[in-house]
Amino acid sequence: xxxxxVSHQRLAQRSIGYRSLEMAARLGWILLFVTFGSSQxxxxxxxxxxxxxxxxxxxxxxxxxxRRFEYELTEDTFDIxxxxxxxxxxxxxxDRVQNVDLQRNVFQQAVGLxxxxxxxxxxxTTEATLRFVTEAEAARLREAISLQKRAAGSESTAEAESxxxxxxxxxxxxxxxxxxxxxxxxxxxLISVDLRLLSILTVLLPLVLPxxxxxxxxxGPLMSAPLVSFALGAPIAAFFIVxxxxxxxxxFTLTNYWGFQLxxxxxxxxxxxxxxxRFSGTIPLEKVQAFAISxxxxxxxxxxxxxxxxxxxxxxxxxSGSQSAVPIAQRDRVLELxxxxxxxxxxxxxxxxxxxxxxxxxxxxxxxxxxxxVAYLANRFTGFAVAWQYAVGLVVLAPIGxxxxxxxxxxxxxxxxLVTRTGFWTRETRIIPYFRVQTLxxxxxxxxxxxxxxxxxxxxxxxxxxxxxxxxxxxxxxxEAEELRSTIERRFQxxxxxxxxxxxRSRRTPGPDIGPSEGxxxxxxx
Numbered sequence: 001x002x003x004x005x006v007s008h009q010r011l012a013q014r015s016i017g018y019r020s021l022e023m024a025a026r027l028g029w030i031l032l033f034v035t036f037g038s039s040q041x042x043x044x045x046x047x048x049x050x051x052x053x054x055x056x057x058x059x060x061x062x063x064x065x066x067r068r069f070e071y072e073l074t075e076d077t078f079d080i081x082x083x084x085x086x087x088x089x090x091x092x093x094x095d096r097v098q099n100v101d102l103q104r105n106v107f108q109q110a111v112g113l114x115x116x117x118x119x120x121x122x123x124x125t126t127e128a129t130l131r132f133v134t135e136a137e138a139a140r141l142r143e144a145i146s147l148q149k150r151a152a153g154s155e156s157t158a159e160a161e162s163x164x165x166x167x168x169x170x171x172x173x174x175x176x177x178x179x180x181x182x183x184x185x186x187x188x189x190l191i192s193v194d195l196r197l198l199s200i201l202t203v204l205l206p207l208v209l210p211x212x213x214x215x216x217x218x219x220g221p222l223m224s225a226p227l228v229s230f231a232l233g234a235p236i237a238a239f240f241i242v243x244x245x246x247x248x249x250x251x252f253t254l255t256n257y258w259g260f261q262l263x264x265x266x267x268x269x270x271x272x273x274x275x276x277x278r279f280s281g282t283i284p285l286e287k288v289q290a291f292a293i294s295x296x297x298x299x300x301x302x303x304x305x306x307x308x309x310x311x312x313x314x315x316x317x318x319x320s321g322s323q324s325a326v327p328i329a330q331r332d333r334v335l336e337l338x339x340x341x342x343x344x345x346x347x348x349x350x351x352x353x354x355x356x357x358x359x360x361x362x363x364x365x366x367x368x369x370x371x372x373x374v375a376y377l378a379n380r381f382t383g384f385a386v387a388w389q390y391a392v393g394l395v396v397l398a399p400i401g402x403x404x405x406x407x408x409x410x411x412x413x414x415x416x417x418l419v420t421r422t423g424f425w426t427r428e429t430r431i432i433p434y435f436r437v438q439t440l441x442x443x444x445x446x447x448x449x450x451x452x453x454x455x456x457x458x459x460x461x462x463x464x465x466x467x468x469x470x471x472x473x474x475x476x477x478x479x480e481a482e483e484l485r486s487t488i489e490r491r492f493q494x495x496x497x498x499x500x501x502x503x504x505r506s507r508r509t510p511g512p513d514i515g516p517s518e519g520x521x522x523x524x525x526x
Contacts, residue, residue, distance in 0.1 A: 008070040008081070015113055015132040016062045023058040071130060073144055078118065080128055092127055094149050096120045098311065100142040101281035104135075109278060114138035121287065121312055142282065150267050174263040174270060177337055178326050184304075188257060188328040189250035191298035193242070257327045262337075269309070269325065269341070283325065287311040289436045289460040290471070291338045293429040295331070300427065305331040307338055312461040344417045344431060349410030352453070356409075356475035359447050360402035368394045411456075411473035413487055416495055418458055420471040430471040434488060435495040436460045442485050444478065454481035458488060 064084050072079045077091045099119040108114065113132035120127040133141070180188075258275035269283040292308040299305055307326040326337055338344075368391070375388035404424045412419040418437070421429045439459040448454060458471040473484060 008072050009137075010071075011066055011069055011130060012113060012132055012134045012137070013066070014111060016059065016066050018108070018111060018113060018132065019062045019065070020055065020058040023062065024054050027054060027058070073141065073148070075148065078128065078145065090128065092118060092120065094145060097127075097145060097149065098284055098287055099282050100145055101279065102138050102142065103277065103279055104132075105277045108132060116141060142280075146265065146268060146282070174265050176261065176263050177269075177340060178260075178262040178329065180257060180260040180327060184328050185254060185257060185260075187302065187304065189254045190246075191296060191302070191304070191328075192249045192253040193246045193298070253327075257324075260327055262325055264341070271325070273327075283309050283311060285341065288342065289432070291325075291342070291431040293331075293334055293338070293431070294426055295428075296426045297424075299328070303331055304328050305334045307334045309341070310460070338431065342417075342431075342433065344419075345414050347412045347414070347419050347429075349412050349419070349421055350476075351410050352406060352475040353477055354406070355451050356453055357399075357402045357406045359451060359453070359475065360405045361398055362447065364398035364401050365395070368392075368398060406475075409474050411476070411484070413484065413491075416491075418471055418488055418491075420458075420473050422472055422474060432458055432460060432471050433495065434491040437488060437492055440485055440488060442481050448475065448478075452478050454478040456481050456484050456488075 061084065065082075068084060068087075069082045070080070076094055078094060078097065080088075080090045080092075082088055097118055098121045099117075101117045101119060103115045103117065104113065112135055114135050114137075115132055116130040116138050117126045118128040130138075130141075255275045255277075257273050260273040261271065263270045267285055269285065270281070271283070272278070272280045288309055289312050290310040292310060293305050294308065295305040306324065306328050309325045325341075326334055329337070335347075371394065372388060372391045375391045379388050401424075408421065408424050408427050410421040416433060418432045418434060419429060421427065437458050438461055439457075441457040441459070442454055443457070444454045453475045454477070455475060456473040460470065473481070476484070
């Protein structure tokens with residue numbers, strides 16, 4: 001509801017010129033078409049007249065847009081009135097606002113403008129965008145919305161008055177949890193190669209390199225030998241692909257996480273990052289559903305990891321709702337930061353039984369068989385020389401891959417959290433408070449039932465559904481899976497009853513839905 005005592009605000013006046021230039025640049029292709037697409041080139045004065053007319057039209061439109069765009073922050077809503085040709089009014093309840101994100105590229109930083117985006121829980125797109133306000137106004141809006149949400153969520157009048165009363169400066173209320181160092185930023189750029197390309201190379205290089213080697217080394221009888229062509233082509237192709245991928249992903253990572261800083265306020269985490277495009281956003285603590293600690297092969301080699309926080313509903317820039325809380329740090333430091341947000345005990349993983357490796361071995365054998373078949377058919381019925389015999393050698397990798405996959409699986413049942421671990425190229429450890437679990441599914445595929453194995457999947461409000469990135473205790477003993485499912489359900493009830501907000505949570509959070517204990521399911525591993 002609007003407060004008549006609060007005046008309407010407008011976007012920054014300097015945004016008129018910036019938006020006009022943006023609009024003129026987007027329409028510049030029309031000028032190019034008119035100038036060069038006609039049979040006769042326009043004279044210089046005609047081109048200048050078109051440019052001046054375009055800028056004038058864009059400026060006039062943006063001025064009217066600025067005059068008719070108003071916003072207002074009331075006690076319980078954020079109101080926007082906009083529209084050049086038709087009027088539109090929106091009232092966004094503050095209790096639905098999940099994130100207030102600030103973005104500015106290098107040009108916007110140069111003129112002191114910031115784009116403000118309001119993200120709401122459950123939305124698939126940005127709910128409202130202010131393009132653009134001053135940096136000071138953007139910071140004021142984010143702080144004011146945070147304070148009014150806290151005041152609205154207070155259970156007592158005294159608490160609400162305390163929140164809404166005199167507040168110290170933001171820098172005093174926000175504790176700095178993490179700042180990325182130059183060494184960590186450089187290491188992040190080095191290890192941010194998409195290592196899934198290596199597995200693709202392992203399959204593709206033996207198939208296509210004979211032809212590559214002949215083109216590199218010539219057409220002599222020696223150079224056309226499969227062994228020589230493979231020896232020449234493999235290092236060249238592998239080095240080129242890995243090198244280019246490393247450069248591109250490294251530069252992107254450096255600019256994306258430049259100056260990364262994580263701070264903690266009373267009710268949210270705040271982050272700032274970016275060089276060419278500066279991002280500043282919030283992660284509401286009450287919306288946190290799970291933590292994810294990720295370690296690719298290179299990061300594990302140096303003892304580093306990253307931490308992501310999964311929130312309920314829509315996550316800015318990522319439909320899964322996952323936000324990077326720490327892009328890279330020592331693994332012990334990452335665990336310490338996670339515990340500073342939500343305390344949990346030391347983690348000791350239980351591995352699946354050794355017989356689970358047989359299932360992965362069969363799976364990889366099927367993959368190798370498919371690769372060999374496709375390679376043979378390509379060599380037999382196409383003119384492209386494919387060394388399908390080399391693909392047979394991939395069989396030796398099947399038991400190695402099965403063991404590595406098994407060795408990186410595990411789960412842990414803590415007093416207040418469930419912890420699962422999966423993945424080899426990028427190992428992910430997920431930490432979920434029991435009271436955040438919404439659905440439990442126990443599933444057993446055909447191969448699992450033959451080995452008396454089962455998997456348990458714990459779904460939260462932020463994991464994107466059963467097909468999303470949720471916690472999975474993979475390929476554990478079937479009887480142990482039954483016990484794990486019962487334990488999670490029991491711990492959920494206990495966590496709700498003994499938590500500091502037990503009465504509120506018990507009213508708002510339903511118990512987990514318990515899925516079938518036998519047979520395949522939509523979320524189970526196949």
